[in-house]
Each structure stands twice: as structure tokens, then as C-alpha cells.
Amino acid sequence: MRKTCTALLLILALGLSCCGAQPSEPASEKAPTVSALPETETDGAPDVAFTAADREGNTWDESVFAAHSLTMINFWEPWCGPCVRELPDLERLYEEYADRGLLILGVYESTDMERDVDAVLADAGVTYPILRYSEAFDVFRSGYVPTTVFVDREGHVVGEGNAADGSLYIGSNSFEGWAEIVEGLL
Numbered sequence: 001m002r003k004t005c006t007a008l009l010l011i012l013a014l015g016l017s018c019c020g021a022q023p024s025e026p027a028s029e030k031a032p033t034v035s036a037l038p039e040t041e042t043d044g045a046p047d048v049a050f051t052a053a054d055r056e057g058n059t060w061d062e063s064v065f066a067a068h069s070l071t072m073i074n075f076w077e078p079w080c081g082p083c084v085r086e087l088p089d090l091e092r093l094y095e096e097y098a099d100r101g102l103l104i105l106g107v108y109e110s111t112d113m114e115r116d117v118d119a120v121l122a123d124a125g126v127t128y129p130i131l132r133y134s135e136a137f138d139v140f141r142s143g144y145v146p147t148t149v150f151v152d153r154e155g156h157v158v159g160e161g162n163a164a165d166g167s168l169y170i171g172s173n174s175f176e177g178w179a180e181i182v183e184g185l186l
Contacts, residue, residue, distance in 0.1 A: 002117045008110055012116075018149045021110075025133075027086065039060060045082070045155075045157060046062055046065070046151075046155020047151070047153045047155060047156050047157045048065070048073075048149075048151050048157065049061075049062045049063055049136065050062055050134055050137060051134060051136060052107070052131040052132060052133070052134035052136065052137070053131065053132050053134075053150070054129055054130060054131050054132070055130055055131075055132070057120075059085075060105070060129065060131055062178075063119065063153050064099045064105075065101065065151055065152070065153050065154070066153050066154075066167060067102040067103075067153075068102065068153060069100065069101025069152070069153060069186055070102050070103070070150060070151070070152060070153075070158070070185050070186055071102075071103045071104075071105060071138070071150070071151045072093075072099060072102065072104045072105070072148060072149075072178075072182070073104075073105045073137075073149050073150075073151065074090060074104060074105070074106050074107065074111075074146055074147075074148045074149055075107050075108070075133075075137070075140065075146060075147045075148070076106060076107070076108055076145055076146045077108055077109065077111055077113075077145050077165050078108065078113050078115070078116040078120045079110065079113065079139050080145045080146065080174035082146060082171065083145050083146045083172065084120050084124070085172060086146065086166075086173060086174075087106075087120065087121070087124035087126055087171040088125065089124050089126055089173070089174055089175035089178065090104055090106070090126075090128070090178070091124060091127065091128065092106075092175050093175055093178050093179060093182065094127070094128040095127075096179070097179075097182055097186070100181060100186055101186065102186070103128070103129075104127060104128040104129075105128070105129050105130075105131055106126065106130040106131065107130075107131045107132070107133055108127070108130070108131075108132065108133060109132070109133035111132060116163060118152065119128075140168060142163060142168055142170050144170050144171070146171065146172050147163075147168050147169070147170050148161075148168065148169040148173075149161070149167060149168055149169070150169075150185055152185075158184055158185055159181065162165035169181070
């Protein structure tokens with residue numbers, strides 16, 4: 001009985017660590033839930049402005065939003081089980097909604113794990129753009145991965161996420177769950 005309880009506690013701890021604080025930040029210093037996003041825009045400037053490189057060294061910025069009705073930015077890490085498990089569903093979402101204007105950008109920070117990233121992306125068959133984390137994305141730090149935000153073609157955050165301020169979706173989701181959210185935002 002004691003071994004069973006110990007094993008269950010270990011499994012629970014490992015499961016929680018996948019979605020908890022990123023390895024680079026101690027658990028006691030988790031980033032707060034986002035509250036820096038403006039509730040209303042008065043100057044027409046986008047909520048999301050960034051410059052980041054993809055895995056091939058190409059530079060991406062917020063101008064990519066203009067060509068898509070909706071952009072889903074999914075922050076994930078190769079060491080996070082829920083992140084990795086949802087990648088095939090995100091790929092399916094990308095394939096099924098790209099012709100309706102959806103772009104998915106995957107963003108990860110663990111650049112010391114490039115071989116793991118290669119393996120995870122290959123296993124999941126990911127074809128949507130994968131970017132390396134940039135400080136410009138700090139406004140979306142929730143302290144947890146996966147974290148997702150949706151942006152319209154003007155660069156404004158849209159959707160009613162599950163974070164305290166409503167802008168972020170924290171946690172993984174199924175294809176069906178993401179499809180319902182995307183349908184509501186397109």
C-alpha cells in the first residue's frame with residue numbers, strides 16, 4: 001500500500017510539473033498571470049508586437065497577422081507532456097482551418113533542447129511555423145505551458161481564455177475543444 005501511494009504521489013508530481021513553472025524559473029518566482037494587456041485600444045496600435053526567429057533563422061513579426069483572420073500563438077516546451085500530446089491536434093486544426101484564415105504559431109523557449117524539439121515536432125508531424133521565444137512575448141508569460149493566445153488581423157488579442165484577465169488559455173486542449181474556440185473567433 002505504501003509503495004502504491006508513493007508511486008501515485010510521484011506520478012501526480014510529475015504531471016503537475018509539466019504544466020507548472022518553466023525550468024528556468026524557480027517555483028517560488030512564477031510569472032504572474034498576465035494583466036498588462038490593454039482592455040481598450042485608443043490609438044489603434046496592436047496589442048501584440050514582436051520579432052522572433054523561426055528554427056531556420058527567418059525573422060517573423062506582427063505583420064504576419066494582417067494576412068490571417070485569426071492567429072493562434074501556442075507557447076509550449078518539449079519537456080511538457082500536455083504540450084507534446086496536443087501538438088497533433090494543433091496540426092490537425094492548422095490543416096483544417098488554414099483555408100479559413102487560421103495561422104498557428106508555436107513558440108518554445110528551451111533552446112538547449114533542440115534535439116528534443118526536432119524529435120517532438122517530427123513525431124507530431126508539425127508543419128505550422130515554430131518560433132523561438134523572444135522577450136517581446138513576455139507579456140504572455142503565465143508561468144505555465146501550454147499557454148495560448150488568439151490575435152486578430154489587426155494584432156489585437158481576442159477570445160475569452162481561462163486566465164484571470166481572460167486573454168490567455170492556460171492548459172492543453174483537444175482538437176474538438178480548440179475547433180470550438182476557433183469557430184467562435186473566426
